[in-house]
Amino acid sequence: MARxxxxxxxxxxxxxxxxxLAIRRTVEATGGAIDVFRTLLAxxxxxxxxxxxxxxxxCLPGPRPGVIISTKxxxxxxxxxxxxxxxxxxxxxxxxxxxxxxxxxxxxxxxDQIELAADSFAAAFLLPKxxxxxxxxxxxxxxxxxxxxxLVYQLSLRAGASYEATCIALDRHQxxxxxxxxxxxxxxxxxxxxxxxxxxxxxxxxRDVWLLTERDEGTSLEGAPDDLFVLxxxxxxxxxxxxxxxxxxxAGFAILRDQRNIPPPExxxxxxxxxxxxxxxxxxTRGEFALELKRPWQGGGPAIASLHLxxxxxxxxxxxxxxxxxxxxRAA
Numbered sequence: 001m002a003r004x005x006x007x008x009x010x011x012x013x014x015x016x017x018x019x020x021l022a023i024r025r026t027v028e029a030t031g032g033a034i035d036v037f038r039t040l041l042a043x044x045x046x047x048x049x050x051x052x053x054x055x056x057x058x059c060l061p062g063p064r065p066g067v068i069i070s071t072k073x074x075x076x077x078x079x080x081x082x083x084x085x086x087x088x089x090x091x092x093x094x095x096x097x098x099x100x101x102x103x104x105x106x107x108x109x110x111x112d113q114i115e116l117a118a119d120s121f122a123a124a125f126l127l128p129k130x131x132x133x134x135x136x137x138x139x140x141x142x143x144x145x146x147x148x149x150x151l152v153y154q155l156s157l158r159a160g161a162s163y164e165a166t167c168i169a170l171d172r173h174q175x176x177x178x179x180x181x182x183x184x185x186x187x188x189x190x191x192x193x194x195x196x197x198x199x200x201x202x203x204x205x206x207r208d209v210w211l212l213t214e215r216d217e218g219t220s221l222e223g224a225p226d227d228l229f230v231l232x233x234x235x236x237x238x239x240x241x242x243x244x245x246x247x248x249x250x251a252g253f254a255i256l257r258d259q260r261n262i263p264p265p266e267x268x269x270x271x272x273x274x275x276x277x278x279x280x281x282x283x284x285t286r287g288e289f290a291l292e293l294k295r296p297w298q299g300g301g302p303a304i305a306s307l308h309l310x311x312x313x314x315x316x317x318x319x320x321x322x323x324x325x326x327x328x329x330r331a332a
Contacts, residue, residue, distance in 0.1 A: 006113040010120030013090050017043075018128065028134055030310075031219030033160030034126055036082040038323045040067060045089055047324070049078070049317045056103075057081040059088040059096045075224065075316045076162050077103070080122055087121030088114075127161055127169035135159060139215050146176050149187040150196060154211055160222055163189055196230060200257055200278050217307055224315035225284040229253070233291070233307065235260065235275040240295040241304060243275050251289035253279040286312045 018024055021042055023034055040047045046066035052058070056073060060066040067085040069078050081098065088096045093114050102119060135158045136145070145151050156166035164185060171181040190205040197209060207226045214233060233243050237260070245255060257278040288310040292303035314322065 003113070003116060006117040007120040009091065010087055010117040010122075011124040013087070014121045014124035014128070017086075017090060017125065024128075024130055027131065031135075031138065031158075031216075033079075033158065033222060034128075034131065035323070036079050036086060036126065037317065037321045040082060040086055040089075041321065041324060043086075043089070045086070047082075047321050049319055049321070055097055055099050057085050057098050059085040059093065059098075061089075061093075061095055065089045069317070071316060071318050073316070075222070076160060076165075078316055079160055080126060080162070080165065083122035083125045084118050086125065087118035090121065091117055093118065123165070123169065123172070127159060127165060129173040129175075131159055132166075132169065132173065132175065138219075139213075143175055146170055147180050147183070149184050149192050150211070152184055153189070153192050153196075157208055157210055157223070158219070158221075163192075197228070197278070198230075198276075202228070212307070212309070214305060214307055216309060219309060221309060221311040221313075223311070223313050225281055225313050227280070227313060228256075229277075229279045231275075231277040231279065231291075231307070233275045233277075233293070234272045235293065236272045240297075241293050242296055243277075243307075244292045244294065244296075245277065247290045247292075248277070248279060251287055252282050252285050253289070254282050255279050281313050284314045286314060 017039065021039060023039070027034055037047060044064060046064055047069070048066070049069050049071050051072055052068065052070040055070060056077065057067065057069045060068070067082065067089070069081050069085070073081070081102065084098060084102050085096070096114070096118070098115075102115070102122075132155065135155055136142070139151075139154070141151055141155075146155075152166055152170070153163050156163045159166060161169070167176075167181050167184045170176045171178060176184075193205050193207075193209045196211055204226070207228060208223055210221065210223065210227060210229045212229055212231045235241065235243055245258070248255065255277055257276070259276050261274040261276060288308065290306060290308040293305040294301060294303040312322075
């Protein structure tokens with residue numbers, strides 16, 4: 001099989017499974033990422049997470065195929081590994097033991113054709129063009145926006161992929177050109193996060209930093225317990241409309257900073273300001289919170305805007321998949 005044929009085979013099979021399981025419809029209803037682990041379970045693939053030595057994952061063929069994924073890497077790597085192993089299953093490959101080499105997605109030179117097809121499947125499955133376009137449209141981003149590393153980083157978080165993989169996917173789908181891709185990749189992720197935090201000091205920049213606005217209304221987030229959330233919300237304090245924060249605190253988040261960026265009086269008098277909240281979950285958690293823009297003294301009066309989010313901040317998977325455990329808990 002030629003290299004081009006292997007890439008095409010993987011991409012077509014990924015699209016077929018998207019259609020079979022109505023994955024696009026599900027994602028666009030929730031605003032999150034493609035759930036590769038739930039897909040494996042839906043296709044009756046046995047799935048476990050174990051501390052593998054020297055491997056990211058393995059695919060075991062049989063009447064009921066199985067996939068094992070290492071617990072020694074973060075969630076986004078587990079997700080890509082899961083998609084790669086799903087590719088082996090969907091394409092009918094024999095047993096595969098996969099290490100760090102599967103992360104070299106920009107070049108297939110070191111792969112045999114079977115691995116290249118599985119890698120093509122993983123890329124097409126996790127980062128299809130429609131997913132990138134969906135999140136961009138929701139956020140009000142266009143092609144020019146994708147030259148901004150801060151926005152590409154936010155896109156990667158919402159798509160559940162690494163920053164590098166997202167840059168490669170944008171190039172592959174011809175949303176950006178090769179020069180833009182290179183300029184994005186040379187920007188240190190530490191600098192992106194520091195700039196998003198805008199003066200808020202942290203010791204560990206390995207954690208992710210989510211920038212949330214009113215455009216994220218109704219979305220579903222999947223991250224890690226130590227992720228930071230910067231909420232930038234438009235607020236009309238002059239008219240008495242303020243964002244409530246009780247829902248955030250009641251959901252178990254600590255507000256680390258609360259400030260308002262007020263324009264100079266000569267520019268805006270009594271107009272909107274930006275309320276900026278920096279928050280972090282106090283423990284691994286899953287749930288939802290809601291903030292409302294309303295006049296506090298009106299008590300139960302109507303809100304003129306809201307931000308409602310659902311989230312899963314347990315981070316990487318360990319042991320039995322969380323989706324399977326939750327299904328068993330509901331059945332009990």
